Amino acid sequence: MPSPALIPPASNTLAFPTGGCSASRCGASANQHDGLPEETMRKVQDHPCYSEEAHHHFARMHVAVAPACNIQCNYCNRKYDCSNESRPGVVSEVLSPAQAVKKVLAVASAIPQMSVLGIAGPGDALANPTRTFEVFAALQQRAPDLKLCLSTNGLMLPEYVDQIAAAKVDHVTITINCVDADIGAQIYPWIFWRNRRIQGREAAEVLIAQQQKGLEMLVARGILVKVNSVMIPGINDEHLKEVSRLVRAKGAFLHNVMPLISDPAHGTWFGLNAQRGPTSEELEALQDACAGDMNMMRHCRQCRADAVGMLGEDRGEEFSLEKIESMHIDEVAAMQRRIALREAINADLQTKRAARHAQVITLHHRAKPAGRPVRMAVASRGAQIDLHFGHAKEFMVYEVDAAGHRFIGIRRAAQYCGGETDCGEAETTLSRTITALADCEVLLCSRIGIEPWGKLEAAGIQPNSEHAMEAIDTALDEVWQTMLAQGKLAEQARNGQRRA
Protein backbone atom coordinates (compact mmCIF):
# COMPACT_ATOMS: atom_id res chain seq x y z
CA MET A 1 0.00 0.00 0.00
CA PRO A 2 1.31 3.44 -0.80
CA SER A 3 2.24 5.80 1.92
CA PRO A 4 -0.24 8.60 2.19
CA ALA A 5 2.11 11.50 2.54
CA LEU A 6 1.61 13.50 -0.58
CA ILE A 7 2.93 16.89 -1.11
CA PRO A 8 1.11 18.80 -3.74
CA PRO A 9 2.80 21.93 -4.95
CA ALA A 10 1.46 25.10 -3.41
CA SER A 11 -0.67 25.99 -6.37
CA ASN A 12 -1.84 22.49 -6.87
CA THR A 13 -5.38 21.38 -6.74
CA LEU A 14 -5.90 17.86 -7.53
CA ALA A 15 -8.67 17.46 -9.76
CA PHE A 16 -11.14 14.78 -10.38
CA PRO A 17 -14.78 14.14 -10.48
CA THR A 18 -16.57 12.46 -7.80
CA GLY A 19 -19.27 11.50 -10.11
CA GLY A 20 -20.60 9.54 -7.28
CA CYS A 21 -22.67 11.57 -5.02
CA SER A 22 -22.25 14.95 -4.15
CA ALA A 23 -22.23 15.89 -0.63
CA SER A 24 -25.54 16.62 0.58
CA ARG A 25 -27.85 14.11 -0.57
CA CYS A 26 -28.22 11.37 1.64
CA GLY A 27 -29.89 10.13 4.72
CA ALA A 28 -31.11 7.36 6.83
CA SER A 29 -34.35 5.61 7.45
CA ALA A 30 -37.43 6.83 9.16
CA ASN A 31 -36.83 6.51 12.84
CA GLN A 32 -33.10 6.28 12.58
CA HIS A 33 -32.59 9.09 15.02
CA ASP A 34 -34.05 7.25 17.88
CA GLY A 35 -31.02 5.01 18.20
CA LEU A 36 -28.27 7.57 17.67
CA PRO A 37 -25.95 8.92 20.32
CA GLU A 38 -27.01 12.30 21.66
CA GLU A 39 -24.14 14.20 20.11
CA THR A 40 -24.59 12.70 16.65
CA MET A 41 -28.28 13.39 16.91
CA ARG A 42 -27.62 17.06 17.57
CA LYS A 43 -25.38 17.27 14.56
CA VAL A 44 -27.83 15.70 12.14
CA GLN A 45 -31.21 16.83 13.37
CA ASP A 46 -31.42 19.73 10.96
CA HIS A 47 -29.33 18.30 8.14
CA PRO A 48 -31.66 17.31 5.31
CA CYS A 49 -29.18 14.94 3.75
CA TYR A 50 -28.21 13.07 6.86
CA SER A 51 -31.61 12.73 8.35
CA GLU A 52 -34.70 11.34 6.70
CA GLU A 53 -36.78 13.28 9.19
CA ALA A 54 -34.98 16.59 8.68
CA HIS A 55 -35.23 16.44 4.91
CA HIS A 56 -38.92 17.23 5.13
CA HIS A 57 -38.22 20.48 6.98
CA PHE A 58 -34.79 21.85 6.17
CA ALA A 59 -33.14 23.00 2.99
CA ARG A 60 -29.62 22.71 1.69
CA MET A 61 -27.58 24.16 -1.08
CA HIS A 62 -24.47 23.25 -2.99
CA VAL A 63 -22.20 25.88 -4.45
CA ALA A 64 -20.29 24.89 -7.55
CA VAL A 65 -16.87 26.31 -6.69
CA ALA A 66 -14.90 23.10 -7.13
CA PRO A 67 -14.72 22.28 -10.84
CA ALA A 68 -11.43 20.41 -11.01
CA CYS A 69 -11.14 16.71 -10.36
CA ASN A 70 -8.20 14.42 -9.73
CA ILE A 71 -9.55 11.00 -10.62
CA GLN A 72 -11.70 9.49 -13.35
CA CYS A 73 -14.74 7.37 -12.56
CA ASN A 74 -16.34 5.24 -15.21
CA TYR A 75 -19.77 6.63 -14.26
CA CYS A 76 -18.76 10.25 -14.72
CA ASN A 77 -18.41 12.41 -17.79
CA ARG A 78 -16.62 15.67 -17.13
CA LYS A 79 -18.22 17.36 -20.09
CA TYR A 80 -21.69 17.70 -18.73
CA ASP A 81 -23.15 21.12 -18.17
CA CYS A 82 -26.87 21.11 -18.71
CA SER A 83 -29.63 22.97 -16.93
CA ASN A 84 -32.11 20.20 -17.66
CA GLU A 85 -30.06 17.47 -16.07
CA SER A 86 -30.29 16.73 -12.39
CA ARG A 87 -27.56 14.48 -11.08
CA PRO A 88 -24.14 14.69 -9.46
CA GLY A 89 -21.39 16.34 -11.42
CA VAL A 90 -23.76 18.54 -13.36
CA VAL A 91 -23.87 22.32 -12.95
CA SER A 92 -24.92 25.35 -14.93
CA GLU A 93 -22.14 27.74 -13.96
CA VAL A 94 -18.92 27.49 -12.00
CA LEU A 95 -18.72 30.19 -9.33
CA SER A 96 -15.74 32.05 -7.95
CA PRO A 97 -15.45 31.82 -4.15
CA ALA A 98 -16.69 35.42 -3.79
CA GLN A 99 -19.70 34.72 -6.01
CA ALA A 100 -20.43 31.57 -4.06
CA VAL A 101 -20.43 33.38 -0.71
CA LYS A 102 -22.78 36.00 -2.09
CA LYS A 103 -25.11 33.34 -3.44
CA VAL A 104 -25.18 31.45 -0.14
CA LEU A 105 -26.06 34.60 1.80
CA ALA A 106 -28.81 35.45 -0.70
CA VAL A 107 -30.34 31.98 -0.58
CA ALA A 108 -30.09 31.75 3.19
CA SER A 109 -31.87 35.07 3.44
CA ALA A 110 -34.69 34.09 1.06
CA ILE A 111 -35.10 30.51 2.35
CA PRO A 112 -34.99 30.51 6.17
CA GLN A 113 -35.18 26.69 6.22
CA MET A 114 -31.66 26.67 4.82
CA SER A 115 -29.44 24.89 7.31
CA VAL A 116 -26.62 23.36 5.32
CA LEU A 117 -24.08 24.54 2.78
CA GLY A 118 -22.18 21.88 0.92
CA ILE A 119 -19.35 21.89 -1.57
CA ALA A 120 -19.69 18.89 -3.78
CA GLY A 121 -18.08 19.68 -7.03
CA PRO A 122 -18.86 19.58 -9.87
CA GLY A 123 -15.37 18.09 -9.56
CA ASP A 124 -13.94 17.24 -6.16
CA ALA A 125 -14.01 19.64 -3.22
CA LEU A 126 -10.47 18.73 -2.18
CA ALA A 127 -9.09 18.91 -5.67
CA ASN A 128 -9.88 22.63 -5.37
CA PRO A 129 -8.71 23.26 -1.80
CA THR A 130 -8.00 26.98 -2.10
CA ARG A 131 -11.43 27.75 -3.50
CA THR A 132 -13.25 25.39 -1.15
CA PHE A 133 -11.65 26.64 2.05
CA GLU A 134 -12.01 30.27 1.03
CA VAL A 135 -15.79 29.83 0.89
CA PHE A 136 -15.88 28.02 4.23
CA ALA A 137 -13.78 30.70 5.94
CA ALA A 138 -16.01 33.52 4.71
CA LEU A 139 -19.20 31.76 5.77
CA GLN A 140 -17.83 30.92 9.16
CA GLN A 141 -17.61 34.69 9.63
CA ARG A 142 -20.83 35.82 7.99
CA ALA A 143 -23.31 32.98 8.56
CA PRO A 144 -21.93 30.96 11.46
CA ASP A 145 -25.26 29.21 12.01
CA LEU A 146 -24.99 27.28 8.75
CA LYS A 147 -23.62 23.78 8.88
CA LEU A 148 -20.78 23.22 6.45
CA CYS A 149 -20.15 19.99 4.65
CA LEU A 150 -18.12 18.74 1.76
CA SER A 151 -18.03 15.76 -0.50
CA THR A 152 -14.90 14.11 -1.78
CA ASN A 153 -13.58 11.07 -3.55
CA GLY A 154 -11.10 10.83 -0.66
CA LEU A 155 -7.87 10.91 -2.62
CA MET A 156 -6.60 14.09 -0.93
CA LEU A 157 -8.49 13.64 2.31
CA PRO A 158 -5.58 12.75 4.64
CA GLU A 159 -3.78 15.86 3.42
CA TYR A 160 -6.64 18.18 4.35
CA VAL A 161 -8.26 16.65 7.42
CA ASP A 162 -6.75 19.23 9.75
CA GLN A 163 -7.87 22.10 7.54
CA ILE A 164 -11.35 20.59 7.42
CA ALA A 165 -11.47 20.47 11.21
CA ALA A 166 -10.16 24.04 11.47
CA ALA A 167 -12.84 25.26 9.06
CA LYS A 168 -15.49 23.85 11.42
CA VAL A 169 -16.75 21.46 8.79
CA ASP A 170 -18.54 18.83 10.78
CA HIS A 171 -19.91 16.62 8.03
CA VAL A 172 -17.89 14.98 5.29
CA THR A 173 -19.13 12.59 2.64
CA ILE A 174 -16.64 10.19 1.08
CA THR A 175 -17.61 8.29 -2.04
CA ILE A 176 -16.29 4.78 -1.42
CA ASN A 177 -17.27 2.27 -4.07
CA CYS A 178 -14.94 -0.54 -3.05
CA VAL A 179 -12.21 -1.66 -0.69
CA ASP A 180 -10.75 -4.18 -3.12
CA ALA A 181 -8.36 -2.89 -5.78
CA ASP A 182 -9.40 -5.50 -8.35
CA ILE A 183 -12.93 -4.16 -8.16
CA GLY A 184 -11.62 -0.61 -8.02
CA ALA A 185 -9.77 -1.13 -11.29
CA GLN A 186 -13.13 -1.72 -12.96
CA ILE A 187 -14.51 1.56 -11.64
CA TYR A 188 -11.54 3.95 -11.73
CA PRO A 189 -9.39 3.93 -14.87
CA TRP A 190 -6.87 6.45 -13.48
CA ILE A 191 -6.01 8.93 -10.76
CA PHE A 192 -3.69 11.94 -10.60
CA TRP A 193 -1.22 11.20 -7.85
CA ARG A 194 2.01 12.87 -6.87
CA ASN A 195 2.15 14.89 -10.06
CA ARG A 196 1.56 12.07 -12.46
CA ARG A 197 -1.26 9.97 -13.77
CA ILE A 198 -1.39 6.38 -12.61
CA GLN A 199 -3.70 3.81 -14.13
CA GLY A 200 -5.25 0.43 -13.49
CA ARG A 201 -4.97 -1.56 -10.29
CA GLU A 202 -2.23 0.63 -8.85
CA ALA A 203 -4.50 3.66 -9.10
CA ALA A 204 -7.31 1.86 -7.27
CA GLU A 205 -4.90 0.75 -4.54
CA VAL A 206 -3.77 4.29 -3.83
CA LEU A 207 -7.30 5.67 -3.88
CA ILE A 208 -8.68 3.00 -1.55
CA ALA A 209 -5.81 3.45 0.91
CA GLN A 210 -6.32 7.22 0.94
CA GLN A 211 -10.08 6.90 1.43
CA GLN A 212 -9.73 4.52 4.35
CA LYS A 213 -7.02 6.60 5.98
CA GLY A 214 -9.08 9.77 5.52
CA LEU A 215 -12.13 8.10 7.05
CA GLU A 216 -10.14 7.04 10.11
CA MET A 217 -8.61 10.50 10.53
CA LEU A 218 -11.98 12.25 10.32
CA VAL A 219 -13.58 9.93 12.84
CA ALA A 220 -10.62 10.45 15.18
CA ARG A 221 -11.32 14.19 15.05
CA GLY A 222 -15.02 13.80 15.78
CA ILE A 223 -16.13 14.83 12.30
CA LEU A 224 -19.26 13.08 11.14
CA VAL A 225 -18.65 10.88 8.09
CA LYS A 226 -21.20 9.64 5.63
CA VAL A 227 -20.11 7.11 3.02
CA ASN A 228 -21.67 7.18 -0.42
CA SER A 229 -21.44 4.15 -2.66
CA VAL A 230 -22.60 3.79 -6.23
CA MET A 231 -24.18 0.39 -6.78
CA ILE A 232 -22.91 -1.03 -10.08
CA PRO A 233 -24.54 -4.39 -10.86
CA GLY A 234 -22.03 -7.11 -11.63
CA ILE A 235 -19.09 -5.03 -10.42
CA ASN A 236 -19.49 -3.96 -6.80
CA ASP A 237 -23.04 -4.89 -5.79
CA GLU A 238 -22.17 -7.90 -3.63
CA HIS A 239 -18.96 -6.25 -2.49
CA LEU A 240 -20.80 -3.24 -1.03
CA LYS A 241 -21.97 -5.39 1.88
CA GLU A 242 -18.35 -5.74 2.90
CA VAL A 243 -17.77 -2.02 2.34
CA SER A 244 -20.73 -1.29 4.60
CA ARG A 245 -19.38 -3.49 7.39
CA LEU A 246 -15.91 -2.03 7.13
CA VAL A 247 -16.86 1.65 7.09
CA ARG A 248 -19.20 1.16 10.00
CA ALA A 249 -16.47 -0.56 11.98
CA LYS A 250 -14.28 2.44 11.30
CA GLY A 251 -16.91 4.86 12.56
CA ALA A 252 -18.83 6.17 9.54
CA PHE A 253 -22.27 7.09 10.80
CA LEU A 254 -24.29 6.60 7.66
CA HIS A 255 -24.01 4.58 4.48
CA ASN A 256 -25.79 5.77 1.39
CA VAL A 257 -26.02 3.20 -1.38
CA MET A 258 -27.07 4.93 -4.57
CA PRO A 259 -28.00 3.45 -7.91
CA LEU A 260 -25.65 3.86 -10.86
CA ILE A 261 -27.16 6.38 -13.25
CA SER A 262 -26.28 5.05 -16.66
CA ASP A 263 -27.41 6.32 -20.01
CA PRO A 264 -25.49 6.39 -23.30
CA ALA A 265 -26.64 10.00 -23.74
CA HIS A 266 -24.61 11.01 -20.70
CA GLY A 267 -21.43 9.93 -22.44
CA THR A 268 -19.97 8.05 -19.48
CA TRP A 269 -17.86 4.94 -20.01
CA PHE A 270 -20.49 2.82 -18.28
CA GLY A 271 -23.29 4.50 -20.20
CA LEU A 272 -21.60 3.98 -23.56
CA ASN A 273 -20.72 0.38 -22.76
CA ALA A 274 -24.18 -0.80 -21.73
CA GLN A 275 -23.38 -1.16 -18.05
CA ARG A 276 -26.84 -1.06 -16.54
CA GLY A 277 -27.92 0.50 -13.27
CA PRO A 278 -29.75 -1.55 -10.64
CA THR A 279 -33.51 -1.99 -10.62
CA SER A 280 -35.24 -0.43 -7.63
CA GLU A 281 -35.76 -3.95 -6.25
CA GLU A 282 -32.07 -4.75 -6.48
CA LEU A 283 -31.20 -1.45 -4.82
CA GLU A 284 -33.64 -2.03 -2.00
CA ALA A 285 -32.43 -5.58 -1.44
CA LEU A 286 -28.86 -4.35 -1.11
CA GLN A 287 -29.88 -1.49 1.18
CA ASP A 288 -31.74 -3.99 3.34
CA ALA A 289 -28.73 -6.30 3.44
CA CYS A 290 -26.48 -3.42 4.49
CA ALA A 291 -29.02 -2.05 6.96
CA GLY A 292 -28.28 -4.88 9.35
CA ASP A 293 -24.85 -3.37 9.71
CA MET A 294 -25.56 0.31 9.91
CA ASN A 295 -27.81 3.25 9.32
CA MET A 296 -28.77 3.34 5.69
CA MET A 297 -29.81 6.39 3.85
CA ARG A 298 -32.69 5.92 1.49
CA HIS A 299 -33.88 9.41 0.69
CA CYS A 300 -30.86 10.48 -1.33
CA ARG A 301 -31.84 12.35 -4.49
CA GLN A 302 -28.38 12.36 -6.09
CA CYS A 303 -28.63 16.08 -6.63
CA ARG A 304 -26.63 18.39 -8.82
CA ALA A 305 -23.50 20.05 -7.53
CA ASP A 306 -25.33 23.38 -7.57
CA ALA A 307 -28.71 22.33 -6.19
CA VAL A 308 -30.65 24.79 -4.04
CA GLY A 309 -33.64 24.23 -1.77
CA MET A 310 -35.36 21.33 -0.07
CA LEU A 311 -34.18 17.89 -1.15
CA GLY A 312 -36.09 16.95 -4.25
CA GLU A 313 -36.51 20.51 -5.40
CA ASP A 314 -34.04 22.75 -7.11
CA ARG A 315 -34.54 26.50 -6.94
CA GLY A 316 -31.15 27.29 -8.40
CA GLU A 317 -32.62 29.33 -11.23
CA GLU A 318 -34.08 31.84 -8.78
CA PHE A 319 -30.57 32.68 -7.63
CA SER A 320 -28.55 33.21 -10.77
CA LEU A 321 -25.59 35.57 -10.42
CA GLU A 322 -27.50 38.28 -12.21
CA LYS A 323 -30.46 38.02 -9.83
CA ILE A 324 -28.47 37.97 -6.61
CA GLU A 325 -26.57 41.06 -7.71
CA SER A 326 -29.73 43.08 -7.30
CA MET A 327 -30.86 41.50 -4.01
CA HIS A 328 -30.57 43.46 -0.81
CA ILE A 329 -29.56 41.21 2.07
CA ASP A 330 -29.63 41.95 5.78
CA GLU A 331 -27.27 39.17 6.88
CA VAL A 332 -27.90 39.53 10.60
CA ALA A 333 -31.67 39.64 10.36
CA ALA A 334 -31.62 36.67 8.00
CA MET A 335 -29.55 34.64 10.44
CA GLN A 336 -31.92 35.46 13.29
CA ARG A 337 -34.87 34.32 11.18
CA ARG A 338 -33.13 31.04 10.40
CA ILE A 339 -32.25 30.35 14.00
CA ALA A 340 -35.78 31.08 15.21
CA LEU A 341 -37.35 28.87 12.55
CA ARG A 342 -34.90 26.05 13.24
CA GLU A 343 -35.67 26.13 16.94
CA ALA A 344 -39.39 26.01 16.29
CA ILE A 345 -39.09 23.08 13.89
CA ASN A 346 -36.79 21.14 16.18
CA ALA A 347 -39.12 21.67 19.13
CA ASP A 348 -41.99 20.36 17.04
CA LEU A 349 -39.98 17.33 15.93
CA GLN A 350 -38.95 16.65 19.50
CA THR A 351 -42.61 16.45 20.48
CA LYS A 352 -43.31 14.07 17.62
CA ARG A 353 -40.38 11.84 18.58
CA ALA A 354 -41.64 11.60 22.11
CA ALA A 355 -45.08 10.66 20.81
CA ARG A 356 -43.54 7.99 18.62
CA HIS A 357 -41.80 6.41 21.57
CA ALA A 358 -45.04 6.40 23.50
CA GLN A 359 -46.75 4.75 20.56
CA VAL A 360 -44.15 2.01 20.33
CA ILE A 361 -44.56 1.21 24.00
CA THR A 362 -48.32 1.05 23.63
CA LEU A 363 -48.11 -1.26 20.66
CA HIS A 364 -45.92 -3.68 22.52
CA HIS A 365 -48.74 -4.26 24.96
CA ARG A 366 -51.29 -5.02 22.33
CA ALA A 367 -51.75 -8.12 20.28
CA LYS A 368 -50.45 -7.46 16.79
CA PRO A 369 -53.48 -6.65 14.66
CA ALA A 370 -53.93 -8.41 11.37
CA GLY A 371 -53.09 -6.61 8.19
CA ARG A 372 -50.29 -6.97 5.71
CA PRO A 373 -47.88 -4.16 4.90
CA VAL A 374 -48.75 -1.89 1.97
CA ARG A 375 -46.44 0.23 -0.13
CA MET A 376 -47.59 3.77 -0.83
CA ALA A 377 -46.09 6.43 -3.07
CA VAL A 378 -46.34 10.10 -2.10
CA ALA A 379 -46.05 13.25 -4.23
CA SER A 380 -44.69 15.98 -2.00
CA ARG A 381 -42.37 18.96 -1.74
CA GLY A 382 -41.63 18.32 1.91
CA ALA A 383 -43.67 17.08 4.83
CA GLN A 384 -47.15 17.57 3.35
CA ILE A 385 -48.98 15.93 0.50
CA ASP A 386 -48.80 19.07 -1.58
CA LEU A 387 -47.93 18.08 -5.14
CA HIS A 388 -50.03 17.48 -8.20
CA PHE A 389 -49.25 14.05 -9.64
CA GLY A 390 -48.28 15.54 -12.97
CA HIS A 391 -45.86 18.00 -11.38
CA ALA A 392 -44.02 15.46 -9.27
CA LYS A 393 -40.47 14.82 -10.37
CA GLU A 394 -40.15 12.03 -7.88
CA PHE A 395 -42.18 10.03 -5.39
CA MET A 396 -41.36 8.98 -1.86
CA VAL A 397 -42.22 5.36 -1.27
CA TYR A 398 -43.20 4.09 2.17
CA GLU A 399 -44.15 0.72 3.54
CA VAL A 400 -47.03 1.02 5.96
CA ASP A 401 -48.32 -1.51 8.46
CA ALA A 402 -49.92 -1.61 11.88
CA ALA A 403 -46.71 -0.51 13.56
CA GLY A 404 -46.40 2.62 11.45
CA HIS A 405 -44.54 3.46 8.28
CA ARG A 406 -41.04 2.98 7.05
CA PHE A 407 -39.36 4.99 4.34
CA ILE A 408 -38.29 2.76 1.45
CA GLY A 409 -36.83 5.11 -1.09
CA ILE A 410 -37.21 7.66 -3.82
CA ARG A 411 -38.53 6.84 -7.27
CA ARG A 412 -37.96 9.28 -10.04
CA ALA A 413 -40.90 10.16 -12.23
CA ALA A 414 -40.40 9.94 -15.93
CA GLN A 415 -40.55 13.50 -17.23
CA TYR A 416 -40.23 15.65 -20.23
CA CYS A 417 -36.69 16.89 -20.09
CA GLY A 418 -37.80 20.46 -20.80
CA GLY A 419 -35.19 20.86 -23.46
CA GLU A 420 -35.78 21.60 -27.08
CA THR A 421 -36.25 18.07 -28.17
CA ASP A 422 -39.09 15.91 -26.95
CA CYS A 423 -37.91 12.99 -24.90
CA GLY A 424 -41.05 10.99 -25.56
CA GLU A 425 -44.76 11.37 -25.73
CA ALA A 426 -46.95 11.69 -22.65
CA GLU A 427 -48.26 8.16 -22.98
CA THR A 428 -44.79 6.64 -22.68
CA THR A 429 -43.85 8.98 -19.89
CA LEU A 430 -46.84 7.96 -17.79
CA SER A 431 -46.29 4.27 -18.36
CA ARG A 432 -42.67 4.58 -17.31
CA THR A 433 -43.74 6.29 -14.09
CA ILE A 434 -46.24 3.51 -13.46
CA THR A 435 -43.50 0.95 -13.95
CA ALA A 436 -41.32 2.77 -11.42
CA LEU A 437 -44.16 2.52 -8.88
CA ALA A 438 -45.12 -1.08 -9.66
CA ASP A 439 -44.69 -2.27 -6.07
CA CYS A 440 -47.04 0.42 -4.69
CA GLU A 441 -50.75 -0.03 -4.14
CA VAL A 442 -51.60 3.57 -3.27
CA LEU A 443 -50.52 6.91 -4.67
CA LEU A 444 -51.06 9.98 -2.50
CA CYS A 445 -51.01 13.38 -4.17
CA SER A 446 -52.78 16.73 -3.89
CA ARG A 447 -54.45 16.47 -7.29
CA ILE A 448 -54.37 14.24 -10.34
CA GLY A 449 -55.89 14.28 -13.81
CA ILE A 450 -58.58 11.85 -14.89
CA GLU A 451 -56.45 10.10 -17.48
CA PRO A 452 -53.53 9.21 -15.22
CA TRP A 453 -56.02 8.30 -12.51
CA GLY A 454 -57.54 5.66 -14.77
CA LYS A 455 -54.18 4.32 -15.93
CA LEU A 456 -52.84 4.06 -12.38
CA GLU A 457 -55.97 2.33 -11.22
CA ALA A 458 -55.77 -0.11 -14.11
CA ALA A 459 -52.19 -0.88 -13.06
CA GLY A 460 -53.33 -1.69 -9.54
CA ILE A 461 -52.19 1.58 -7.97
CA GLN A 462 -55.04 3.43 -6.25
CA PRO A 463 -54.68 7.22 -6.60
CA ASN A 464 -55.83 9.18 -3.57
CA SER A 465 -56.09 12.96 -3.28
CA GLU A 466 -58.33 13.00 -0.21
CA HIS A 467 -55.39 13.85 2.02
CA ALA A 468 -54.22 16.90 0.06
CA MET A 469 -52.19 19.31 2.20
CA GLU A 470 -52.18 16.93 5.16
CA ALA A 471 -49.00 15.70 6.85
CA ILE A 472 -47.54 12.63 5.14
CA ASP A 473 -46.98 10.85 8.46
CA THR A 474 -50.60 10.85 9.54
CA ALA A 475 -52.10 10.36 6.08
CA LEU A 476 -50.13 7.15 5.48
CA ASP A 477 -51.35 5.61 8.69
CA GLU A 478 -54.93 6.75 8.08
CA VAL A 479 -55.04 5.29 4.58
CA TRP A 480 -53.67 1.99 5.86
CA GLN A 481 -56.23 1.88 8.68
CA THR A 482 -59.01 2.56 6.17
CA MET A 483 -57.79 -0.27 3.94
CA LEU A 484 -57.68 -2.52 6.99
CA ALA A 485 -61.23 -1.59 7.97
CA GLN A 486 -62.36 -2.31 4.39
CA GLY A 487 -60.94 -5.79 4.68
CA LYS A 488 -58.34 -5.19 1.97
CA LEU A 489 -55.35 -6.22 4.00
CA ALA A 490 -56.09 -9.77 4.98
CA GLU A 491 -55.10 -11.46 1.77
CA GLN A 492 -51.70 -11.63 0.16
CA ALA A 493 -50.67 -8.73 -2.00
CA ARG A 494 -51.39 -8.98 -5.67
CA ASN A 495 -48.96 -11.01 -7.71
CA GLY A 496 -45.97 -9.05 -8.79
CA GLN A 497 -46.84 -6.10 -6.63
CA ARG A 498 -44.53 -6.82 -3.78
CA ARG A 499 -41.30 -8.54 -3.24
CA ALA A 500 -41.66 -11.86 -1.51
Add this chain to the structure above:
Amino acid sequence: MALEIVDLCVNCWACLPLCPNQAIQASQPHFEIDPQSCTECLGNFARPQCAEICPVEGAIVDELGEALYPPGSLTPHTCMQGAAPPA
Protein backbone atom coordinates in the same frame (compact mmCIF):
# COMPACT_ATOMS: atom_id res chain seq x y z
CA MET B 1 8.54 24.89 -26.56
CA ALA B 2 4.94 24.89 -25.49
CA LEU B 3 1.95 22.62 -25.26
CA GLU B 4 -1.39 23.43 -26.79
CA ILE B 5 -5.00 22.69 -25.85
CA VAL B 6 -7.12 21.71 -28.86
CA ASP B 7 -10.85 21.83 -29.38
CA LEU B 8 -11.45 18.43 -27.77
CA CYS B 9 -11.15 20.30 -24.43
CA VAL B 10 -14.33 20.14 -22.31
CA ASN B 11 -13.43 23.08 -20.02
CA CYS B 12 -13.30 20.93 -16.90
CA TRP B 13 -10.76 23.13 -15.08
CA ALA B 14 -8.58 20.25 -13.94
CA CYS B 15 -5.41 21.56 -15.57
CA LEU B 16 -5.67 25.21 -14.67
CA PRO B 17 -4.57 25.18 -11.02
CA LEU B 18 -1.72 22.73 -11.67
CA CYS B 19 0.30 24.85 -14.09
CA PRO B 20 3.53 25.99 -12.41
CA ASN B 21 3.67 28.96 -14.77
CA GLN B 22 0.02 30.04 -14.59
CA ALA B 23 0.01 29.70 -18.35
CA ILE B 24 -3.52 28.33 -18.63
CA GLN B 25 -6.52 30.60 -19.13
CA ALA B 26 -10.21 29.74 -18.90
CA SER B 27 -11.17 30.97 -22.36
CA GLN B 28 -14.03 30.27 -24.76
CA PRO B 29 -14.70 28.06 -26.59
CA HIS B 30 -12.07 26.18 -24.61
CA PHE B 31 -9.17 26.67 -22.19
CA GLU B 32 -5.90 27.92 -23.65
CA ILE B 33 -2.20 27.72 -22.89
CA ASP B 34 -0.14 30.88 -23.33
CA PRO B 35 2.75 29.62 -25.48
CA GLN B 36 5.03 32.37 -24.13
CA SER B 37 4.62 31.12 -20.55
CA CYS B 38 4.45 27.36 -21.05
CA THR B 39 7.66 25.46 -20.28
CA GLU B 40 6.10 22.00 -20.56
CA CYS B 41 6.88 21.90 -16.83
CA LEU B 42 10.61 21.48 -17.47
CA GLY B 43 12.46 22.15 -14.25
CA ASN B 44 9.29 21.80 -12.17
CA PHE B 45 7.93 18.35 -12.79
CA ALA B 46 8.95 15.19 -14.59
CA ARG B 47 5.82 15.36 -16.73
CA PRO B 48 3.61 18.19 -17.98
CA GLN B 49 0.97 18.56 -15.29
CA CYS B 50 -1.90 19.65 -17.55
CA ALA B 51 -1.53 16.55 -19.70
CA GLU B 52 -1.19 14.27 -16.69
CA ILE B 53 -4.58 15.28 -15.29
CA CYS B 54 -6.52 15.99 -18.49
CA PRO B 55 -9.44 13.52 -18.72
CA VAL B 56 -9.82 13.82 -22.48
CA GLU B 57 -7.62 11.78 -24.81
CA GLY B 58 -5.89 13.92 -27.39
CA ALA B 59 -6.89 17.30 -25.92
CA ILE B 60 -3.33 18.41 -25.18
CA VAL B 61 -0.71 18.27 -27.91
CA ASP B 62 2.94 19.20 -28.27
CA GLU B 63 4.52 21.52 -30.85
CA LEU B 64 4.38 18.78 -33.46
CA GLY B 65 0.69 18.30 -32.86
CA GLU B 66 1.27 14.92 -31.18
CA ALA B 67 -1.18 14.12 -28.40
CA LEU B 68 0.47 13.45 -25.04
CA TYR B 69 -2.32 10.99 -24.26
CA PRO B 70 -3.50 9.73 -27.65
CA PRO B 71 -6.81 7.99 -28.33
CA GLY B 72 -7.05 4.71 -26.42
CA SER B 73 -4.48 5.67 -23.79
CA LEU B 74 -7.06 6.44 -21.09
CA THR B 75 -9.61 3.79 -21.98
CA PRO B 76 -10.48 1.45 -19.12
CA HIS B 77 -8.72 -1.85 -19.78
CA THR B 78 -10.86 -4.17 -17.73
CA CYS B 79 -13.57 -6.09 -19.44
CA MET B 80 -17.08 -5.12 -18.54
CA GLN B 81 -19.13 -7.35 -16.36
CA GLY B 82 -22.82 -7.35 -15.64
CA ALA B 83 -23.43 -5.34 -18.73
CA ALA B 84 -26.53 -7.20 -19.84
CA PRO B 85 -29.83 -5.37 -19.45
CA PRO B 86 -32.23 -6.62 -16.79
CA ALA B 87 -34.35 -9.58 -17.84
